[in-house]
Amino acid sequence: MSSAKEIKQLFADYVVPSYGRFDLVFDHGQGSYLWDTNGKRYLDLGAGIAVCCLGHAHPEIISALTEQAGKMIHISNLYYHKGQGRLAEEIVKRIGRGKCFFANSGGESNEGLYKLARKFGHESGRYEVITALNSFHGRTLAGIAATGQDKVKKGFEPIMDGFRYVPYNDLAAVESAIGPRTAAVLIEGIQGEGGITPAKVDYLLGLRKLCNEKNLLLLMDEVQCGYYRTGSFCSFQQILKGVPEGKDFLPDAISMAKAIASGFPMGAIWIREPYQDLLGPGTHATTFGGTPLACAVALKVLEVIQRDALPENVLAQSVFITEKLNTLVQRYPRVMNGIRGMGFMLGINLNTESGVFSPAKGNPSGQFVNRLSENGVLAIPAGASIVRLLPPLNLSRAEAEEGIEVIEKTAASLQ
Numbered sequence: 001m002s003s004a005k006e007i008k009q010l011f012a013d014y015v016v017p018s019y020g021r022f023d024l025v026f027d028h029g030q031g032s033y034l035w036d037t038n039g040k041r042y043l044d045l046g047a048g049i050a051v052c053c054l055g056h057a058h059p060e061i062i063s064a065l066t067e068q069a070g071k072m073i074h075i076s077n078l079y080y081h082k083g084q085g086r087l088a089e090e091i092v093k094r095i096g097r098g099k100c101f102f103a104n105s106g107g108e109s110n111e112g113l114y115k116l117a118r119k120f121g122h123e124s125g126r127y128e129v130i131t132a133l134n135s136f137h138g139r140t141l142a143g144i145a146a147t148g149q150d151k152v153k154k155g156f157e158p159i160m161d162g163f164r165y166v167p168y169n170d171l172a173a174v175e176s177a178i179g180p181r182t183a184a185v186l187i188e189g190i191q192g193e194g195g196i197t198p199a200k201v202d203y204l205l206g207l208r209k210l211c212n213e214k215n216l217l218l219l220m221d222e223v224q225c226g227y228y229r230t231g232s233f234c235s236f237q238q239i240l241k242g243v244p245e246g247k248d249f250l251p252d253a254i255s256m257a258k259a260i261a262s263g264f265p266m267g268a269i270w271i272r273e274p275y276q277d278l279l280g281p282g283t284h285a286t287t288f289g290g291t292p293l294a295c296a297v298a299l300k301v302l303e304v305i306q307r308d309a310l311p312e313n314v315l316a317q318s319v320f321i322t323e324k325l326n327t328l329v330q331r332y333p334r335v336m337n338g339i340r341g342m343g344f345m346l347g348i349n350l351n352t353e354s355g356v357f358s359p360a361k362g363n364p365s366g367q368f369v370n371r372l373s374e375n376g377v378l379a380i381p382a383g384a385s386i387v388r389l390l391p392p393l394n395l396s397r398a399e400a401e402e403g404i405e406v407i408e409k410t411a412a413s414l415q
């Protein structure tokens with residue numbers, strides 16, 4: 001086996017350095033754990049950035065992959081196959097009447113949303129999409145244009161035309177940004193990269209009403225917050241749970257990706273009736289979209305999530321984790337000063353004012369995540385001061401307890 005040093009050298013020599021990587025070289029995984037090349041074990045509370053929703057090396061994902069690979073991996077979208085139709089049916093059942101288009105990533109799925117908005121507005125000369133500040137919609141050219149963060153655009157100007165940005169959770173700001181060219185509004189149900197900020201109930205309901213009044217599409221990016229991460233299939237279903245006015249809430253289109261095939265690359269958009277046929281034959285395509293292989297895995301993911309009652313597990317463990325983290329906030333106020341998010345999309349606010357994080361050592365979030373990994377837990381920074389926990393949906397109580405213990409140990413060492 002190659003040593004960590006040799007592997008990192010291969011990256012230094014041959015891999016485009018577009019990622020800031022942690023100093024960790026992984027070899028294999030099992031369930032909620034990963035092992036590095038030195039044999040050290042880590043509890044993976046990042047799950048590949050909300051991707052590996054059933055953890056690593058899940059036996060049923062392995063057999064779904066290998067069985068389908070032995071049968072038919074790819075045929076192109078020139079032909080029909082059962083898996084794509086069945087997966088679309090399963091997604092429609094979980095959201096509402098409409099149809100799906102399959103892609104390969106979150107950024108590419110969002111491209112489908114932008115194209116839908118343009119097609120929708122084309123006859124009336126409208127093409128603009130209003131998005132939120134602090135959003136994240138992917139790294140394609142339209143994705144960085146849609147994203148309301150300057151850091152992703154820097155050096156790639158001119159930025160594609162047709163996007164306007166407004167503060168998140170601010171309905172009045174959306175209303176005043178609407179102009180004669182506006183075709184759609186796009187938001188994340190819970191901002192992920194921007195720092196774990198859920199949409200408010202009134203914001204969602206208000207956006208729906210506003211989009212109806214102004215004949216705009218309401219688009220939602222559920223790439224990170226969707227796929228049961230909150231305990232409901234879509235984040236807005238969880239946010240609006242028990243809200244009478246929210247019972248019939250639906251966006252007009254939704255993008256998903258990350259967890260859809262628990263690590264096998266895939267993305268999708270769902271489009272609501274009556275817009276589901278706007279992208280007609282010849283208007284949109286992708287070679288690898290919805291292959292028999294990807295669909296077989298994605299169908300297995302949904303089957304396992306349902307059978308093993310993982311949405312209920314997310315809710316139960318999330319209550320436990322949130323309670324414990326709130327205790328840690330009380331106990332270590334110099335290190336952390338708040339918990340945010342919902343379900344298995346949680347953020348720890350670090351206290352950047354107390355002086356426990358030295359500015360010379362980079363972002364507090366990076367410093368905390370580094371210390372966590374030294375102690376055997378993987379988490380993910382969001383911005384400079386928030387640490388994200390995005391565990392696999394099948395995380396056990398014992399694993400949650402282990403994670404909390406390590407977070408406490410890490411906080412104690414800093415306090």
Ligand SMILES: *Cc1c(COP(=O)(O)O)cnc(C)c1O
Pocket residue numbers: 104105106107108110136137138139188192193221222223224225257258
């Ligand atoms: C990760 C992410 C994307 C981009 O997905 P890729 O698969 O990296 O292209 C888009 N939107 C949100 C909310 C994301 O979290």
